[in-house]
Amino acid sequence: MIVLDDAHWGDLESLAWLAAFAVRARELPVLVVFGYRPDELPDGAVEFRELVEGRSTRPIPLHALSPEAVADLVRGSLGAEADDVFCHECWVVTGGNPYETVELVAKVQDRGLVPDAESASLLRELGASARGTGLVKRLERLGHASVRLAWAAAVLGTEISADLAATVAGLPPAEALSAVDRLRVARILTGTRTLEFVHPLIATAVYQAIPPATRTALHGQAAWAVADAGLGVTAAARHLLETHPEGDPHTVRQLRAAARENLRLGAPDAARRCLERALREPPAPEDRADVLHELGCSALLTAPATTVNHLTAALEQPFLSPELRENATFRLAQAFAHNDELGKAAAVAGAEAARAECPRARLRLQTAHYLWLTFDAHETQASDRSRRLARLVGQLPGDTIGERALRCLRAWDATLRGEPAADMPAVAARAVGLSYTDPDWGFELPSLTALAYMYADECDRAEELFGSAVDECEKVGWGGAHLSFGFTLLGLVRLRTGKLAEAERCACEGVRLAERVGDRVPARWYAVGLLVDVLLSRGRPQEALRVARTYDFAPPYPNAVVFPDAQTVYGRLLLAHGLRKEAEAQLTAAGERLEAKGVHNPTWCPWAGHLALAVAEEDPRRARALTARMLRRAERFGTPTAIGEALGFSAAVAEAGQALPLRERAVETLRRSPSRHLYAEALIELGAELGRTGRTDRAAGLLTEGIELADRCGAGRLAERGRAERAGMTATTARSHGSRPSAQRGANTAEPSRP
The missing domain is CATH 1.25.40 (Serine Threonine Protein Phosphatase 5, Tetratricopeptide repeat)
Incomplete structure (x- = not known):
């Protein structure tokens, strides 16, 4: 259990941290209890307010003490002889406020009053001195030195050093010591070398009583x-x-x-x-x-x-200074990019690179220029930029941090263009080493290396790198765009490997963090796009649609290249809801945009496969042409995941009798892929295909294996489909066996019942 009282006095950063911690603590066997005054929460504590006022929490209001409870307090301190009239008046004067009740009882003891009906008439005056103006007047009666010391203590806050308070109050040590004694007797301060107010309400009242100028x-x-x-x-x-x-x-x-x-x-x-x-x-x-x-x-x-x-x-x-100009320009380009102004980001970095005299600064700004061009969805000279980047990286002599940064870009650019994946690890290995929180180079470059590993089917390495990214960001307190990117990209790796439930959790955390940055900025497109993609992969299209509507995941699309591609995910969402024409329009546009940018890797963005499914009924020839080109590009890239996915799309739109060999090859290929979800889908599709051709024995084994794997991946709808195929095949087999005459059936034996 974690209990925190007086949360309303926390600073904004602490309250934001507490809100984030409490959300993540829901996954742990921990009870988190916050005590706070709703009307005193700071105006800027948005995340904390959302936490304590949200539907997932149950605020428990603390009620005032009952008359009976006040009587128990009074008699516990003043003796059992305190009469009912006195106890009831204590409750009337304090309204059942625990602090005021305890203070009132203490003052009765100090005055030596008898707790009877005659003394009850004096309680109202005593109670007034425990709060507000009554407390201030009581403080003033202690003298100027006591007032100054109490003011200094209120300004200093908590765990107040007596010597420090005396210095702030401008009092000599002996006078300060005497003032502390008087404040202690008056139950305003407590402690010796380290002071604190008897109750936080006293501290608030004293602080508010200080004249503003003072x-x-x-x-x-x-x-x-x-x-x-x-x-x-x-x-x-x-x-x-x-x-x-x-x-x-x-x-x-x-x-x-x-x-x-x-x-x-x-x-x-x-x-x-x-x-x-x-x-x-x-x-x-x-x-x-x-x-x-x-x-x-x-x-x-x-x-x-x-x-x-x-x-x-x-x-x-x-x-x-030249150094400050370089740093400010690099950060300005990064800020433009985070604000979805990729063209401006590339332009400012490129202009400054051209005028930079220092070779190190020029290399850094050139890297930023290429980086934001790579992320600009509307770049018009992508092929030329790729050639220049490849030539520049080929000339790099060593492994300085700037040279590693450029290699990060080269590995990613080659991945997007669909160059053979076998060449990627060598480039990526020489790029590894940049910190995700490096103030000079930023988060994006090392992330590209991790993504290059992921698409090259080295997902364990990618997951390790993105896990490090999240850890680094959390350690330095980065709770905005970069931490959102970290969780989203970690979720992307888990989607890639078939850990769909974990991918969904990462995507949800990415969305939550991106909400702090703003609407329709790249961080949110990344996170929401991944969440929609994961929900579709889990077979929950209605939930995916709700998420898309909630976060305005629809045209117009961002200027930044985001992963997964937003327009392709939106087309897939439309297709899942049977809107084939609308899906065709979106997926065709996505393909034209990516082709113009030279993005040919089908496993980075399988727009062509989804488009083939959208047009297969009306234009099967076009569908088969799309998947044939997708398969050629996948074979050039060369990973089992890329080839297996392309084979699956090809089989889905193949001519009659041509699907089975494609599905056989897909299963054999995806067996070597880290994508367990795609492999489960391929097993179920092949099992269903074999079942339709009467090869039920092998089909049943494949379906069973696929169902078990789909369940482990969290792909519930896929597992249900596999079970339905297996049940249908079993029923067909039973009917087939039931239709044959039995040698053991007697003349009076009834016909067997049909399922």
């Missing part, structure tokens, strides 16, 4: 006191955020240092707030570009459009 000044004093005490820049920054801008360079440096530390700790939103405050200070002209660059980078994963604005402004500043 509160701001105390936060300023607290910032320097915390820094001088060696408590770290993030602790000091919490107070600097509450101060007024004064053009202080030291404040800017402190806030920038705190932002770097927050990013290191995985709190990009906290880093963003520090940098926004630093920008308002404002920084010196020569530092402004750096602050804008850092601010843009902090928002990249969750607000790419905001990043574009900040980085564009940074590049317009007069004091801009």
Whole structure:
């Protein structure tokens, strides 16, 4: 069990982390309990509100204490002789609030009142001093030094150092010690060297009672006191955020240092707030570009459009070093890409590469230029770009990080174009080594290497790499687009290997994380497309349609190349619902777009197979031409998965009598494939084909093997189809045997019943 009280006082980053943790903890045998005041949750705590107010949770309101419970508290502290009138008045005065009841009983003890009807009339005045203005007046009666110390403690927050509070309050040690004693006696503070408020409500009341100008000044004093005490820049920054801008360079440096530390700790939103405050200070002209660059980078994963604005402004500043220009341009291109503006991403990186004088910077920006061209769905010079990239990689002499980055691109480009997969592992092996969270190179490049392994049927290696990607992102606190991509691509590998239930869970997590980034951005197209594809593979077309409608998964499609291809998945969804003409239009358009871009690998995007199924009834010749070309390209690529899938589509649209040898070959080929789902489908299709030709003994074995494998994959509808084929074949066999006369049947034996 994990219990957290007073969640409403958590900062936004902590609440967002808690919400994400609670969602994932549903898979564990753990009870997570949050205590919070609904009306005091921060406005920006969107994820936490969705968690505690969603349909999957059951908020349990805490009710006030009953009169009987208050009487028990009173008598437990003041003695059994406390009469009913006194106890009832305690309940009336406090309204059953546990804190106020305990405070009221403590004050009765301090005053030495007898708990009887005569003293009951004094309770209202005593109760008022435990909250609101009554508490403030009680504090003021303790003297100026006590008030200053209580204010300083309220500003510092929790686990308050007595010495630090005295420094913030501006009190000498002896006077501060005396003030602490008075506050302790008055039940406002407790503790000795480390102080805390007796109750959080007291801390809130004291903090709110501080005059605004004084509160701001105390936060300023607290910032320097915390820094001088060696408590770290993030602790000091919490107070600097509450101060007024004064053009202080030291404040800017402190806030920038705190932002770097927050990013290191995985709190990009906290880093963003520090940098926004630093920008308002404002920084010196020569530092402004750096602050804008850092601010843009902090928002990249969750607000790419905001990043574009900040980085564009940074590049317009007069004091801009070549290194800063390179970094800002690289990040600006990445932000454009995350915002589905691939043409701009490639253009800004290419323009800066052309003007860069440093060879390392030029190589890095060239890589970014090629990367975003590769991801641009509307690229017009794809073949030329592929030739230039292949030539450039062929000239690379070593294994520097920049050269590895280009090899990542080369491996992926060759995969898309359908070049022989046997050549991929050698290129990919020399590309491995880039970190997914490398600030200089980004998440996308090492992901392409993992994808190249996956499509080359080395799925174990791909799953290992994407698992590392998720781990890296979580360790550094990347909870936006990149972590969404990580889960989505891990799900893609699991779909590829036939772990459909695991693929669905990954896709759902990818969708949840992508929701933080925005609507109709690449991260969401990736995640939703995968989820729809998985649901269709599991035989749940109605659920897939609901997901598509919920997330607006429909034309117009993104400018980015996404995996799986959104238009192809949408065409497959239409086909699953019997909308053949609409599916034909979408799949034809997808094929034209991918052909124009030089994407010929049928296992990356099997649009041609699905299109063949859509047109097979009306135009069987076209259907067979489509699958024949798909099979040729699959054989060129050379993986068992690609060839086996193409054979399956070919068999589905083959002429009468031609399907059986294709299905035999598909089973034999997919036996060597990591795609257990495709293999299960091939077994069931071959078993059904053999059953129709009367070869029932072998057919039954294939169907049984296919059904068991489909169940393990989580492909329920496929398993049901296999069972139906097996049952139908068994029934046919039974009828066939039942129709023959039996030598043992006597004259009075009844006809056998038919199933």
